[in-house]
Amino acid sequence: MPEEISPEVLAFATEIGSSGLVTVAGGRTQWTVGGSPLEGVREVTAPSGIWAYEPEEMTVRCGAGTTLQELSAALSKYGQMVPFDLSPSATVGGALAVGRSGYRRLRYGHIRDFVLQVRHIDHKGQVVSAGGPTVKNVSGYDLCRLMVGSLGKLGCLAEVTLRCLPIPQTSKWLTGRQDPFDVFAKLYRPSAILWDGDQVWVCLEGVSSDVEAQSDLLDLEETAVPPRLPDRGRMSLAPKALKTFDRPSGNWVAEVGVGVVHMEQPNADPAISNINLSLMRELENRLDPGGRFNPGRKVLSE
Amino acid sequence: MQKSLQDNLFSDLQTLLGERARDGDFELGLYGKDGSVLEGRPSIVCLPQSTSEVQEIVKICRRYDTPFLARGSGTGLAGGAVPIGEPVIIATAKMNKILEVDLDNRIAWVEPGVLNLDLSNELLPLGFHFAPDPSSQQVCSIGGNVANNSGGPHCLAYGVTSAHIAALEVVLPDGQIAQFGDLTADGAGYDLRGLFVGSEGTMGITTRIAVRLTQNPPEVRTLLLDFADVRDGAAAVSAIIAAGLIPAALEMMDKRAIEIVEAFVNAGYPTEADAVLLVELDGLPGGVEYGVELVRSVATRHHVGNVRVAADEKERALLWKGRKNAFGAVARIKPDYYLHDTVVPRGKLVEVLEKVYRIADAHDLIAINVFHAGDGNLHPILAFDSSEKGVLERVHAAGRAIVTASIEAGGVLSGEHGIGLEKRDYMGMLFSAHDMATQDLVREAFDPDGFANPLKVLPTGSRCSDSFGQHVPDGAWV
């Protein structure tokens, strides 16, 4: 029989119910991504709490409303982490719904690849489980991937199970002026390479002898902190395009090897092909036919 | 299908493909099977060479209301490529070109028929590889990897196929061509790419794939640990991970597997051991060295016998050869085998393994275990001789009991083989009716009429528009 659903998730389902508009609030750290939520709509928050953490399995199950701070605190006791690198007051569910990875994506991959299982509440107020609790799982369609970056338009995230990683023994930031693409070509799986058009910041992680050997390949100085990432605008490019892109006005920091550019300037969403758009609209219509969830915020612009 | 309709369909496909459309009796039989024990029969086999040919085939099939099914190398183990309801087979094996290697973006565009290992071999001089490495790596196609979201030993450290696919060109079930995902960091809109990977050909046919390239590690060490008690071996697996190490691979073989494999490769596997662990560590030299020592000390605490570190590339390849050919080698003891694929929490490995042996004994079958211990991915092999009377019922019953035991231990239905036909009717063990109905809603957004690889993944009844017949056909277990 399918696994039992926790009372917190069931209570959240009841709260969402089967009718009326609903806005799900997380830590409000990326509150206006996709547009500001419609005012006057009933607001709900997902349950929080670490519900199952087995360090030797390197998996953690928690309420979608759990903050990253709380999650990190629980995991770091056992030397583990989930490298989301977002504001500590962001919630796990919020981070996934927005679907923007942190600056260490270069090494650790997109945050969606940390999601093993998701329980969400659908437009009928019913719980839907997708994925599975184990590190590896290909049982059925991958609704988890679909939920990441959905801004809660397809369902309200209630519970997630994530894969954890060991915290690296050494973590070191370097900075200076060196061609960022040269830096990228020289290193073996760096954690981050950030670049503001002038200065470059590199994050190296691993055992200390490796971190030292890798930093010896570079002509950079050690620094305590990474740069502040502008957060009003964000461009998503192919990694190669960073070499030649039209540099935005104002401050910006690019993730070399990834293609994300963090900017001061807000920018328009990239276009979606008509075929994809109609498939995406079809998914919205099927999973939330009444448009109940998170009105005002949009994954697909009109 | 009506004879005249079938003739017309074939003649249209022949006009498109020439001799690459086939309907000979012998040839149809060949495309009725994959690597599983299931068997069906297609109505026609098509061997396209381009995206536009795939598109035209799909359109022709739609004109004749005939379902279709994409096939890669036909090595799947869950019957995902077994034709049910006389579909047209679209075999993508001839679409096998590596179209572009783009090191600046660290991706390669490939056609779906490119073989997994061929790609990595081609990338070797450039210092990169494609990370997913199923046991059938030398023969399985990238298109098949996408359809099944395939795993492999190294997925413990690098993740399964989904994490390594940047973009896909897809011929949708209505014949339109779409691209899911792109080379940019985030893509736009919902993650159709992520949804498509692992959908087993039920959402369309991929015709071009942008795979991510992974840097080849500067240092690789492969260790073979032997244990006098399989329980110690399994406990060591958990302990290695709990110590904060994620090896590039962590594989386990039980006594019978060791014996069979050793007879084939002569790699010097210790045949007197109760279990061996094959551990691979890769990365920068310091981390690898640290890992080797950590594995050694953890294994010592768990009563390891010998720790053999492969001295060179040749020895390393030999150790892996045994592991990767283990399933086929089973035929040395019995002509048939049934390979299961479930995942359990690492901490439950010992418990479930013991259950597997008990289940096999109770059904008078031989169980052999070779598996990805690092991520709890069990691959119990039930070896049997199909000419024995009544053996198939026993195999079937034992399989169900194994899947049940895995799920009771907190596991899932499949780690990497997918659901296909084999596990379709087990889906209810893991998902509620409402979960499956929601999955079906999503699938239907792509294929409302159920033309793409019909009757796979979700049990009949969970879909509303089930137009192509019934259950697993008679004789499907032969």
Next chain:
Amino acid sequence: MKKTPFDLAIPVEDISSCVSCGLCLPHCPTYRATQEESASPRGRIALMRQAQRDSSIDDAFVGFMDSCIQCRGCETACPAAVPFGSMMEKTREALATQTSYQPRWRRFGYSFLGKPRLLRLGSIGLAVLQRLRMVPRRLPLPKLPFVQKALIDSGSDVWLYTGCIMDAWMRETHLSAQRVIESTGAGVKFPLKGASCCGALHVHAGLAPEARALAKKTMASFPGEAPILVDSAGCGAQLKAYGELVGTEEAEVFSRRVMDVHEWLAERLEQLPTTQEPRPKVVVQDPCHLRHVQKAHESVHQVLEQYVDLIHLNDDGLCCGAGGAYATFHPEVAKEVRERKLSLIRSVEAEEVASANPGCLLHLQAGGVRVRHPLEIIDGLLTRES
């Protein structure tokens, strides 16, 4: 397609030993060339299974069986030890007996191989045509001699097998082999009168009775107990299989005496003379019947490595497409298969290719690369020294 009755009797334990895992596919030259299931070992076994079950076949079946090169690379790749080679031989034999698979003109052609004098005459005729430029250059023929150098016994430590076409066309290779063997201090004896073709091509074609007759003639021409050395991988593989083919104790004993000449040399590396620098760069092609059937390819490597910088091809010994008479009857497929090998050869830096099988050697040569028998290369280096 029209079905005709067919009686195939492959033992059930053989035919059911394939679990259709597919690991053989990438190691099959015809699958590599076509990517079609029917041109793969797994597919061919499934076809045999169907033919055996239905007791009938059609023309498509015959074509699928005929397209196999019989390189047996699948056997090396198969983790289940499926005896593909013997299953294919049984199928071909059934085809040759029960259908028009081997028409009279082909049988006549094969019968030539067992008649050295006729073969010699025919070769002289070909040599004339060659000089008149009346033989297309794309045909895999070496430059044929008008006059052959004599083979002269130098002792009785070992026999050197001479064969049919190879002796008619490439006797220089035998002379090189003789000199290299002699350089270890051993004396070489050539077969008695009556020795002829080993029958390998006949077995491939399904003409087992003809092959058995040739085997008996061949066995009679190597009396005594001295080892029988073979410098052609294809012939060696067949001579080693006489026990199975003929099925007598005498044949078993004979087969046990057979060695590839490199196997024998590899046991005597210290006795081989040394040469001075520079060592040429040579890429080695492992003939299938040496690597996949005799499993003796490493002895070629060991012997060659005494004299040259050896380069290996990273293709798990994939067939070059020669396959005895295969390239003659299936020129298109053979060419496509060869192209893969040639592009690998061209991707490495080597002066020439070493191939221990005359068929492969001629086939690759016709593709435009310099190929010599390993012992001709070594003989050349030793001669340079003296």
